[in-house]
Amino acid sequence: MKPFDIAFKDLTRSFRSTFSLIFMFGIPLLVTGMFFLMFGNVKATNAISIPATKVVVVNLDKGNAQTGALGQTIVESLQDKQLSGLMEISLMTDAAEARKMVETGASGAAIIIPADFSDSFIDPNARGEIEFLQDPTLTIGPKIVQSVLNNLIDAYAGIKITTSEASKKVASGSMTSDQIGPLVQNYVAAIHASTAEDKLIQQHTPASAPQKNAAAALIGPIMAGMMIFFAFFTGVNTTSSILREDEEGTLPRLFTTPTSQSEILRGKFIAVGLTIVIQVAVLITSAWLLFGIQWGSLLPLILSSLCLVCSAGTFGILICSIMKNTKQSGIVFGGLLTVTGMLGMINIFTGNPQGSPLGIVPMLTPQGWVARSMLATMSGASLSSILPFILGSFGISLIFFLIGVWRFQKRYA
Amino acid sequence: MQPALYVQNLHKTFRNGHNLKAVDGVSFEVNPGEIFSLLGPNGAGKTTTISMLSALLKPDNGATGVSDIRIMGKSLLAEPLAAKAMIGVVPQDIALYQDLTARENLVxxxxxxxxKGAQLKTRVAEVLELIGLTDRANDRISKYSGGMKRRVNIGVALLHQPSVIYMDEPTVGIDPQSRRSILDGVIALKNQGMTVLYTTHYMEEAQELSDRIAIMDHGKIIANDTHENLIRLVGQKTRISLSVNVEPETMIEPWRACNGVSTLVIEDTKINLLVDDSNIVLPRLFETAAAKNVRITSVEIQEPNLETVFLHLTGRALRDA
Known part of the structure; x- marks a missing residue:
């Protein structure tokens, strides 16, 4: 019973500390909440709200008999109503005025189609490059416009190949020049058809995967990252109560009571574990209720959460067993937790939760193993695919625990 | 009769670069129901001794014989948990959880x-009553005054009604009223039949409380007896404290050479002397000072006390040692 009495006392003290409460619950929810607000009310609309970019289009293309007016087809594509949410197209005739509008910020981007644009499809020597200008102070909107324009240009590249091949056939006499025009028109029509309803790739969501929305995709990994980062902080902070009690004289006093050293250490470790369990449970529930974050299936979530509890707790035990006092530990904890936390969750912080920008590096930290397990759980991965990360994390935790306990027993022998 | 506390041949050296010998062959016995004081200046080894008696420090193996600590017959080294159940320790500094209430701390x-159970509730209530904090029991320790914290600090050690209670300088840094209250409390504990091991560097406390006093200096017990017997060690010597109108060091050699002066030390601005007979020696001291053109500005003659004993045994003042 004594270990539980010690654990209960530590829990009471932890949850009476405003500092601990802020770090355990306040900051993780606050940071996630800030991202939630930054990306708009994604939970309600299930989409990211980005304002339409003002784009001025100057079409100087004269067209020709064989290809027709390809510049005009570009303009019509840009004016497609499907793109109206992303860009607000205004037509102009003066290229200089269009450039001036972008410079003054009156327009976010300008597209100037040159006079020889259509000719460039039949004349191999003609350049016919479209000029794209953007307001340098804007980032997302003009990039989207540029991306749409590039897609269109890529699609039109096939026309150049078609006309080139057709010209060779005209030269060899197997085709007349009158036949080139209809050929190009058919090609343009095909492009329009494919960009409208006929999609080449149909996207399906696996039935086993949890229902995804924009909130889960954007806020979920951030919340998981915050939870992991601050659970490790709690692990270290709660374990450092051993050092604090040593300095405050309550730990030596405990050793004068008929309570064995192992009972005292067990009590301390139970307190560390229970504190993180409560923290993780509260954060998971709060994130689900506040931000609509889906955490995946129950069993993998429980296992991943246990992984986090064990990993954060034993990491704290290991680190505190090495430190001599709280002054030393305060400095080391701040740096160590930040560095290992950032490395372990580099994928989340780089906005690429499922990727691996630094390859094996995250897996060199205990946070990395937990993050992989938690993110896989959130993406609906099967238990068997999460199991290696869970077992790896438990293995690391066991090593941390054994070293930490050995050092503490040696210190207080 | 079995002693309540039996201590034999304790040694402790701290190997922190310069091998400080904190305790050097300390042995003593405390009888049941006795208040036994360890008196000595700061750094004499009192706290290290009490730390070994509380199982916080492990005694070193002495060159001569085996160390042993027995509390009510139980060996602290062989049966630590059983022996620790017999003691209550009041540490020198407040060792309480500041963010818990007094009641939560005691529980x-x-x-x-x-x-456990009813016994726990009863004892907590009794101790709160004993330390006079029943009305403030649900306030956090951090909101208490220094004296109130001291009382809770002592109360913790009394919860399980130990046979022996260790009090390590419990009156350091507190106001006179709280100090008086603690001293009265220690006497009350003795009256209830409890054995008290009390460490202090205030000779007045040791003198007032103790049945027996062990004087410690440089890790050794240099005298161990009742107050009366310790005073007898000094013999008929009297302690004279003098102030002069020049630097006190000026008179060290001339007065040391005076017939009848056995010890001379400077404490702050005063010169303390241990003399055989003040009626004979005092005129000689005045003559010597006059010969040196030095004027004596104050004279204080004290009956022998523990301060005199320490001066006699070590050649140093207790407060300066």
Whole structure:
């Protein structure tokens, strides 16, 4: 019973500390909440709200008999109503005025189609490059416009190949020049058809995967990252109560009571574990209720959460067993937790939760193993695919625990 | 009669670069129901001794014989948990959880001493009553005054009604009223039949409280007896404290050479002397000072006390040692 009495006392003290409460619950929810607000009310609309970019289009293309007016087809594509949410197209005739509008910020981007644009499809020597200008102070909107324009240009590249091949056939006499025009028109029509309803790739969501929305995709990994980062902080902070009690004289006093050293250490470790369990449970529930974050299936979530509890707790035990006092530990904890936390969750912080920008590096930290397990759980991965990360994390935790306990027993022998 | 506390041949050296010998062959016995004081200046080894008696420090193996600590017959080294159940320790500094209330602190420590259920509730209530904090029991320790904290600090050690209680300088840094209250409390504990091991560097406390006093200096017990017997060690010597109108060091050699002066030390601005007969020696001191053109500005003659004993045994003042 004594270990539980010690654990209960530590829990009471932890949850009476405003500092601990802020770090355990306040900051993780606050940071996630800030991202939630930054990306708009994604939970309600299930989409990211980005304002339409003002784009001025100057079409100087004269067209020709064989290809027709390809510049005009570009303009019509840009004016497609499907793109109206992303860009607000205004037509102009003066290229200089269009450039001036972008410079003054009156327009976010300008597209100037040159006079020889259509000719460039039949004349191999003609350049016919479209000029794209953007307001340098804007980032997302003009990039989207540029991306749409590039897609269109890529699609039109096939026309150049078609006309080139057709010209060779005209030269060899197997085709007349009158036949080139209809050929190009058919090609343009095909492009329009494919960009409208006929999609080449149909996207399906696996039935086993949890229902995804924009909130889960954007806020979920951030919340998981915050939870992991601050659970490790709690692990270290709660374990450092051993050092604090040593300095405050309550730990030596405990050793004068008929309570064995192992009972005292067990009590301390139970307190560390229970504190993180409560923290993780509260954060998971709060994130689900506040931000609509889906955490995946129950069993993998429980296992991943246990992984986090064990990993954060034993990491704290290991680190505190090495430190001599709280002054030393305060400095080391701040740096160590930040560095290992950032490395372990580099994928989340780089906005690429499922990727691996630094390859094996995250897996060199205990946070990395937990993050992989938690993110896989959130993406609906099967238990068997999460199991290696869970077992790896438990293995690391066991090593941390054994070293930490050995050092503490040696210190207080 | 079995002693309540039996201490034999304790040694402790701290190997922190310069091998400080903190305790050097300390042995003593404390009888049941006795208040036994360890008196000595700061750094004499009192706290290190009490730390070994509380199982916080392990005694070194002495060159001569085996160390042993027995509390009510139980060996602290062989049966630590059983022996620790017999003691209550009042540490020198406040060792309480500041963010818990007095009641929460007492309940927690009572559990650590193995109390449960109704017995736990009763003892917590009794101790709160004893330390006079029943009305403030639900206030956090951080809101208490220094004296109130001291009282809770002592109360914790009384929860399990130990046979022996260790009090390590419990009156350091507190106001006179709280100090008086603690001293009265220690006498009350003795009257209840409890054995008290009390460490202090205030000779007045040791003199007032103790049945026996062990004087410690440089890790050794240099005298161990009742107050009366310790005073007899000094013999008929009297302590004279003098002030002069020049630097006190000026008179060290001339007065040391005076017939009848056995010890001379400077404490702050005063010169303390141990003399055989003040009626004979004092005129000689005045003559010597006059010969040196030095004027004596104050004279204080004290009956022999523990301060005199320490001066006699070590050649140093207790407060300066």
């Amino acid at each position: 927690f420590w009572a559990k650590m001493y193995g109390l």
